[in-house]
Amino acid sequence: MRTNVYILVDYKNKFSSNYGGQIYRGGLNHDSLENAFSKYGMNIIWKTFSEIDFTNDWSGKIVLYTSSEDNKILYKSYIEDIIYGLELHGAVVIPKFKYLRAHHNKVFMEILRSKIDSNNHSKSLLLGTLEESIDALKANKITFPCVIKAAAGAMSKAVAKATNKKEFIAVVSDMSKTPNLKLDVKDFLRTYKHKGYIPESTHRNKFIVQPMIQGLENDWKVLVYGDKIFNLKRFVRKNDFRASGSHVNYKIGSESGLTSEMMDFVFDIYKKMDIPMLSFDLAYDGKNYYMIEFQTLYFGTSTFALSKDYYERVGSEWVLKPKDENKLEMLFAYAINKYICEHKR
16 A cells, blocks of 8 residues: 655745756755655655644654745745644654744754754854844853854855854844834834833844854765765855855765764764754864864755765765766655654654
């Protein structure tokens, strides 16, 4: 008997992301996905988020879904409502809702990271306003140099460095600002009308602060699909500290210098997370490994597209293999099928 799998697409009929797909930012190809899943005995049922009927019985139904990186994360907020609702109604949403919550939300990502990688050497401070950051400075909770990251953003966007308190306040003030002249003036006037009233902060975009890992010349983008690893070594920009999106002298796959110990580190975290696929930003300072950031859905796939080979976990070893399949849809279906089989669903 074939297994039904629901795939939820957005209002543009898009599912997931696919670097170099047939349509620019068009996601994975639906026909190719259906063919790939069919080989594993799965029948795809396509739905939009708005078509979900919560009066139906969703208990035990397998649901895959896309996310969104829309401006101000408005549509993603809607997706979160639907997916959390399905999870509450007993659906098997893949990945679990908590990982959707972490997508384009570095504050919640850090909360998960602290639980997933309890030995992490890059402790983060989670802040919601400029005022909270000033309090943190006064309490000597921030060391310099540090890295400040807005909650939403990709490819090193909304990421900045501060080497002293003055730079820190300037960066946070700009990154967290939430201007609304009419409401801000109205709220300020309340301080005259109501004794003791404290106006709302005008800087409420949440962000994180991390100690800067010194001396890094590169990091690795690592994609995990089941027991397969694709990777890309990225060097930092000239006169900068960021490697993500740098396009500087990329080294891919077997040319990247990724060691078996690094892959073991990534794979151990991957297994602990209980997910079918993972995008992992890995750093190494010569002593410690760092999980910089991660995503479990709707992440960039250029590392797969550019790769000529990959590593596969065989027993306890990593075996280098040539990439003989160029369709991301096949790899995606492979990872989902492996995940479902391992959970005996």
